[in-house]
Amino acid sequence: MDQETYNQQVSARADQVVRHQAGKSGGGLWDVNAHLATGMDDAEVVEIVRQSLSDQTDGWGGRPAGGPFHVYPCGALIARWPDRLPEEALEIIRDFMMDGVLERGNTENHWLMFYVGNLLAAERWPDEQCMWNGLSAEANRAEATRWILGMIDRTAVNGHHEYDSPQYHVEHMVPMVTLADHAADPHLRHQVEQVLSLYVADMALEYYYGAWAGGHCREGYRENTWRKSGAISALQYLYFGDEEFEPKHHVHGFCIPPATAAYRPPALFAEMAVDRSRPHVVKKTKAPRTIYRRVEHEAQPVRKYTYMSPSYALGSSQLGLPGPGSGPIDLISWDLTWRGENQQAKICCNHPYRSPERFSAFLVGYPQQIRRQIGSDKPYLQWPDRLFGASPYERMMQHEGTVIVLYKIPADDEAPFINMFLPRTIAWVERDGWIMGDTGNGAYVALYPVGPYEWTEIREEGSMRHLAANPDQIDGWLLRIPDVHGGLILEAREAVDEDSFEAFCTRRADSRPDLSGWPGSDRVAVETMAGNQLEMYYDGVHGVDGTAIDYDAYPLYEAPGVDAPMGTGRMSFSRGDQEVRLDFGVDPSKPLIPIRVIG
Amino acid sequence: MIPRDHWLIGSKGVYHGTIGGSWTRIGAQEYGISSLIREPDRLVAGASWGSGLWEWSIGTDQADQADQAGQSDQTDQADRWKQLHDETVTEVMAIAPIAGTPGVVAGSPYGIATGRHDDTGAVRWTHHSDGLRVNERFTNAILVHPGNASSWLVGTEGGVLIADDSGATWRRTSLSGTAIRALAFMHGQFWAGTDDRGIWRSEDGARWDSVGHTPDGGAVFELTLAGDDIIAGTEHGVAVGDGSGHWVRTGPRHLCAAVRSHPVSTSTWLAGATPGGLWYTEDGGNAWQHVPGFVNVRAILPPETD
Missing domain, CATH: 1.50.10 (Glycosyltransferase)
Known part of the structure; x- marks a missing residue:
């Protein structure tokens, strides 16, 4: 055009x-x-x-x-x-x-x-x-x-x-x-x-x-x-x-x-x-989170990986958080989405981190009472069923349509469990530890909770707040994993790549993840249905088919038609005979204006 | 006009008034005030939640004079706080007076900074803490060394540090690994209030010794003199000590962020709670009275004496 x-x-x-x-x-x-x-x-x-x-x-x-x-x-x-x-x-x-x-x-x-x-x-x-x-x-x-x-x-x-x-x-x-x-x-x-x-x-x-x-x-x-x-x-x-x-x-x-x-x-x-004609990977690098106290290290850059497939999109993040104390309250680290009705086309999970240090890490109020101060205005930030917000105990890796999400939560944590949201309208199948569903819109999904889980529901009526009105703020299944060493392995597949949903279930259930090293050796491995070997050490190497993922090598943007190396201020976006070339003329010898705000 | 015998309160805006009298907000600003400086010709207020640093000129009482002269434009310019921060100074947690202009060192979650006026009349700031560790940058208190105006004790989330040569070089001290909320120089010694280790004392600002805490414990947000006694604003109210390590908590239980004694009537104290508002005692802490109208008070300055 x-x-x-x-x-x-x-x-x-x-x-x-x-x-x-x-x-x-x-x-x-x-x-x-x-x-x-x-x-x-x-x-x-x-x-x-x-x-x-x-x-x-x-x-x-x-x-x-x-x-x-x-x-x-x-x-x-x-x-x-x-x-x-x-x-x-x-x-x-x-x-x-x-x-x-x-x-x-x-x-x-x-x-x-x-x-x-x-x-x-x-x-x-x-x-x-x-x-x-x-x-x-x-x-x-x-x-x-x-x-x-x-x-x-x-x-x-x-x-x-x-x-x-x-x-x-x-x-x-x-x-x-x-x-x-x-x-x-x-x-x-x-x-x-x-x-x-x-x-x-x-x-x-x-x-x-x-x-x-x-x-x-x-x-x-x-x-x-x-x-x-x-x-x-x-x-x-x-x-x-x-x-x-x-x-x-x-x-x-x-x-x-x-x-x-x-x-x-x-x-x-x-x-x-x-253009959703072909599945492709999008990588992005984003600035480190503002974490200015109650931690021992600087936050590192955020590395995003999103797999855009015709019938679903799965994205995850390496958050670069500097450990306990840091848990940005609005952050969404990963999710799976597809076409569908509201509340019926998302899967996500999180650890609803609630430390007294959490707000202090990026807000200036006294640590002794900031939790009450912020919680008074936004009580949902303290709710145990919370499905959003970062946890310093969450790690993940992704390759195309498969993600591994692992948690090592201290035993004395206020929320020693994981919340997982599943849509209600899918006829879920449970087989050999895998929970599998047909989205009805061209994608099949299989998820393997790491740890025991309790199947319950989450419902919350919407409020007539000014940003949006919705009769159901939240409405779906809540799988709670009451395990401080819990996690999730999720794989999404295009239905056209499978003979049938039943065949998908059979094939996926035939191969269990390797949890023999979890949590003792911090290792979880899984073979994807495409035949890739994913291996993840909680605080260590993330590998695909024996090759370690080099997150530090992520460019500013990586996607088809995009050339955007880190740190240069120059990038290009092309498609067919169209091209957008950007050059911000940044002088690398001069310091950048510091980020002095949260976000 | 801000009478010299009035107290100053940093709350939702800066207020002046007297115990038993009315309290008047200075100007229209309602920012959450974290820190105050009072000088003969001006006030300086540090504001949190991104609102920066502000100056109120009182040297000429220009607003009143302009009002009387019917000079409305002049009134407009005089009857307001003037911005001292720039785009790099955000949430000011602590300030201290230094020589020169703008004559203040400002502490924020990103460290300490000093400024200079540019040719537009605005102040541009230079930060001096960038090379420090995360917790050492977050500044809660600043104290200019009484014997060396270019040496500043800085109370941070990571302990007490000393910024020498006006912030050009830094020294760590023996009081580290804990958040420092209060610094003071009293009885010829340096004093520090911590989050979780009580009250500390130092001869030189570098080597510190514990001098105890109240039995209730909790963070110490302010240390100041009341006659020969030392009074502390603590997480559980006001505490009184004689410097020997014996501390007695007194009055209402609240997070006392600020407490000051009247410079002459040293049994009269004002205490600011966050939350809990403003309280006073006129008998050295035995009986306390609430002052209506305040919710969060984080800074108090006593009246001036001749």
């Missing part, structure tokens, strides 16, 4: 999204972009802006108050609609940016939204000597530019920090889209356009029928059993199409600004996203 045709397709979908959102009354600072695009009355626009920025600090001398989710959309409005935004609305925004008490937040997406909004305000009112923080517009512009350019360089060299998040990737993409269209500095615009290509590549390489396959740094809000989680579905639809328009998934307030933007990604990424 040529770029012009692709652009037209994106524009058509954008129009669909904007018209849908404009048809709804009210909304907030993000949604008002749709109203401005479709001719809302000025008075209504003013009222939305006024209401959205009505928070004030308490008491005498109160000032307008807001954080990244206000600052960015304010910047986006004044940049995108300079001739359309009513003067009264512009003044409200000006008051907010000049006299407000603004928060920067503490995650990478928070900071990006904050700095983009602050930059655009500084460019809109460049002669201001005293913005909201007592500094001049020039000082604010310079600080924001340094951080944004530094973040881009860091992403190009070390990999994205807040990586591959079905929720928060949107909050990276969308501010960058606004900058690509409106930043005054041509160099900044160029760098932003380049990093946007990386962000879209991240989405495309693991796109699977509206889902984002594999590991994610943050898949919060207990949605990791959902087939489509987070706001990313709206951006996937906008840039990749691939599905019939479904507002529930494809319209999200956070994605209205890009639907009214001029920016269009390179067309080849959409083709990469929807």
Whole structure:
């Protein structure tokens, strides 16, 4: 597909999204972009802006108050609609940016939204000597530019920090889209356009029928059993199409600004996203997790491996965590997904790590009470049935459609067990320790729990929270493995490669994993149905057919048509006669801006 | 106007007031304040959760003067905190005054940093802890050596370290392997409060000796003088000691993050709990009274004396 045709397709979908959102009354600072695009009355626009920025600090001398989710959309409005935004609305925004008490937040997406909004305000009112923080517009512009350019360089060299998040990737993409269209500095615009290509590549390489396959740094809000989680579905639809328009998934307030933007990604990424003609491996390297205390070592880079097969996608991660104390709360290390109904097309497992050190490792509150502090706002982070979040005791390896996941949990751990989620609608077969199922969509799956398991269920009613509404937050089978030395071996296969499901079951059950070295020698081995020998030592070598996997050799990206070595800031993506070459011009002799936020 | 006889409280914003009187927030900011410096012409506040470092100019009482003169633009500029951090200074846990401008060393989870003004008037920061171990970077307390202004004792998650030559070189001390939450110089000696090893004392800041703890144990978040006594903010409330190793816990049980004595009326103390709010005693810790309106208090500065 040529770029012009692709652009037209994106524009058509954008129009669909904007018209849908404009048809709804009210909304907030993000949604008002749709109203401005479709001719809302000025008075209504003013009222939305006024209401959205009505928070004030308490008491005498109160000032307008807001954080990244206000600052960015304010910047986006004044940049995108300079001739359309009513003067009264512009003044409200000006008051907010000049006299407000603004928060920067503490995650990478928070900071990006904050700095983009602050930059655009500084460019809109460049002669201001005293913005909201007592500094001049020039000082604010310079600080924001340094951080944004530094973040881009860091992403190009070390990999994205807040990586591959079905929720928060949107909050990276969308501010960058606004900058690509409106930043005054041509160099900044160029760098932003380049990093946007990386962000879209991240989405495309693991796109699977509206889902984002594999590991994610943050898949919060207990949605990791959902087939489509987070706001990313709206951006996937906008840039990749691939599905019939479904507002529930494809319209999200956070994605209205890009639907009214001029920016269009390179067309080849959409083709990469929807090409499922051949199974292939995607490898990625991502930046180390921010773990700043209660551990003895530095975190190491994250290495992702995702097997994209026509009828399923299986992804896993080497997390590089520095041991007990470190357990990022939203992290999803692995999962298997296929086409299917919500809650019926995912398999995952985890250890619901609950140490007192867990929050202290990356949050600044006193270790003596941060657990209660965070748990008060998000009690589900402490629940024993939790299915997401990292554990320092989890290790895994993967080769194509087979993954081995092992745990060595201390006997005195608060959660001396493993949780595994299985869909309800599959007619599961149990034979010789293997649990096997036909997904009904072209893939068979077999899993072998390491350790005894108890078959129970997990159900939780959905809440009408603002990010999404779902009648069933979680609904499926829960296999609990009450063994501190538990684990899982899982193999997925294309049904077309087997004679029948029965033949698949027979063949898989004929060969048991070799657990003779587990846990005593830390070794588990299994022969895949394709004939590969997988051998995993818990804290040692991971091997395939006798060859050790060299995770340190992972490039920034590896996939068909992708050449992206680590540490260079240069990469290329090609497909047919299309090619995207990126060169961030990073000077290797200069230090990268440090990551000083979580994510 | 911030009267010199007012206490300063670091809570959800910075407040000033008197015991039994009202408490007024300084400016509009509601950041969670971790640390405070009071100087004749300014306040400096460290804020956690990504909110950085801020300065409030009080030397000219410019807001009041501008108000009286009807200079609204000047009021706008004066009646607000000015940002001191940049994009590399994030969650400030501890600050200490040093010479020069901006005249502060800031400690964060990523180590200590010093700044300089650039030509836009903003402060750009240089970090000095990057070569240290993970836990040694995370800074909870900073104390400038009273005899050597370029030597700083730094209380970290990994123990007490000494940053010499304004952070150019580092020394480890004998107090390591535990989180340090408090540092003080009292009675001609250095004192440190730890997470799990009680209270320690040192002649030179390098070699440390244990000086006990209350029977309740727990972390020690603040150490300060009350007359000749030493009072400690601990995980289980305020403790009082005479420096000999004997400590007595007193008052309400809460995580006492900050405690300070009035400089003249040394039986009057303010204690800040996280959570638990603000408490005071006027009889050296026998009876305590809650001050309504605060939830989390992490920093207290006493009134100034002439």
